[in-house]
Amino acid sequence: MRAPLRSPSGPRADGHHQVLFVLAECVPFAIALLVLLVEFTPLHVLYTGPLLVATPALAAVTMGPKGTLAAAGVAVGVSVTTASYNGAWGSQQVYTNFLALFLVSVASFMTSRSARTRTENELNQVQRIATAAQEVLLRPVPARLGPVRAASMYLAAETGAQIGGDLYDVVQTRYGVRMIVGDVRGKGLPAVRAAAIVLGAFREAVHYEDDLMEVVDRCEAALLRDAAVSGAGGAEAVLEGFVTALVAQIPDGPHIDVINRGHPPPLLLCDGVVRLLTPTAPLPPLGLV
Template sequence: MGSLYRSSGASEAGGHGRVLFRLGQCVPFMIVLFALLIELSPAHDVVTGPILAATPALASLTWGPRGIVSAAVGAGAVTVTTATLHHSWGGQVYSNLLSLLMVSVASAAVSNAMRTRRRIQLDQVRRVAEAAQQVVLREVPDRLGPVQMAGLYLAAEEGAQIGGDLFEATQTRYGVRMIVGDVRGKGLPAVRLAAAVLGAFREAAHYEDDLAEVMNRCAAALRRERAVPHAAHQGPGEDPSEDFVTALVVEVSDDFVVRVVNRGHPPPLILREGKVEALIPSSPLPPLGLEDFVPALPSEPESYPFTPGDRLLLHTDGVIEARSSDNEFFALADAMEAVYPCTPPQFLSRLHQGLVRHTGGRLADDAAMLIVERLDEEESLVGEAADFPGAVH
């Protein structure tokens, strides 16, 4: 498979939620302990039976079947112990034990039904998420014409599979064309805008001979999507007209050059003979959606040498802005130079491992990377004939 989809990092809010969950798990057993202290006091007039009978139901909310059994055993032990110590065996004790048994059985049945229902719902959500991922962010092939490649996506939001970062690669009559972008914001609005830009690229890449015009088509799609009201997916205080996308469109053809149109995106990095060079644009352009700030945009893409053995890394700012516990940025260029020769998927896997070590597994933003290796002319011809016999002409 050419792409690796990962989810990395847990938010601070998620950490607080886990702490509260752990505290909630302790509540039933704290109640049992509290009831025991009351029963063992020299003089008490509080009836603890109803309180103890409720503990299995409370435990079922956070512990499931294990909690129900543990709480019932604990409450039953308290009831039997206090009855023995106070020599008060009678109808009240038997009633309390029967209540414990009935509540425990009912809690177990309800807990099992809820767990089954949640599992079914979770399976459905996962299937929908996987389908959406395949539509919005498809896996890139291992090989396209004159290049080998691999893609990596890391979602900052725990449990997410797609977000505001995007990439795509396709074989066209003009060569292999790729896009990498980053949508401002997160969540459903970012996914919606990413889908609009990717949809425009997938069509324009095959029919527009001018690479800059491909980018313009993506910008037009973004403007149309922003004009459609989506109040249900817009956060409070957010203006849809302020949404923008940084994007990078790249073309690799048979003439051993790479053509780039960069719209406010981090420059791609080229690894040649163990050294990394950033392909910084000579005329910086604004991101998609912010064209009104520049009166006229250049129409010609910039070209750079791209010879056999060279590797080009397209990435989003979630990679280079990833911070360590010491608040230091991830040194992507140094990490690339430190990776010894290997296949593109292995190359990305090692970069991913370095990123995880640097951040401690906690990403503050989505991150995407696309690695492209230039093949020699003979390998390119074999790849075009074998992999894409029905390419658009």
């Protein structure tokens, strides 16, 4: 299946988010390095204990349980090193700092682990819902429908996504085997909605319309009708989210009817030769009026 069209700014925005996330992960270790610089210079008169105590808490926000433990270990190592360098062992301030660092580290680790578990549970639930939605929207294609052997594979363009703006289905009808392959211009939930509308109209029309063009017209009418009832700006929404579609009918005879509404031409494989089935009369995508 074709990947949905992406905005040029999408990958760039994702890269910025990744850079900011990496910088946030470096903050606890940068603080530990700052403390070392202060303690090994004439600035060691400054009180740096609270800075080290804060490092596990900061790590818990962005780094998870393992990162929190790593930040806590670095903070303890810096505390031991600076206390030994300054000859501060035996003072109440050193032991107070260690106690505070221990308590904050334990609390940060428990909080981080709880947040990680909660996030994983939420992601698993979303994954189950997405899988159920995919099974309803994109039903498994039967291996055989009458004289036709069929197979399908779908990979969503969005990382971790189960469904997107692509659509397909194969149905056995009294007129023969009818199939559709399409792609919504756009992404996200609006694209999924448009795909569901087209598929719903197709699955209904294929059993009642003897003319394949009427099936395609029913799919487009459903798309336009949904835009009309969506309120102000509905027509514009259709223009921004048109659907390319390829509808085919395989009757009992030797001929195959194909209607292409702006979709990439299909490939015909016969006797080891691949041929591009270019439409004789190009038609616009569904909803592009």
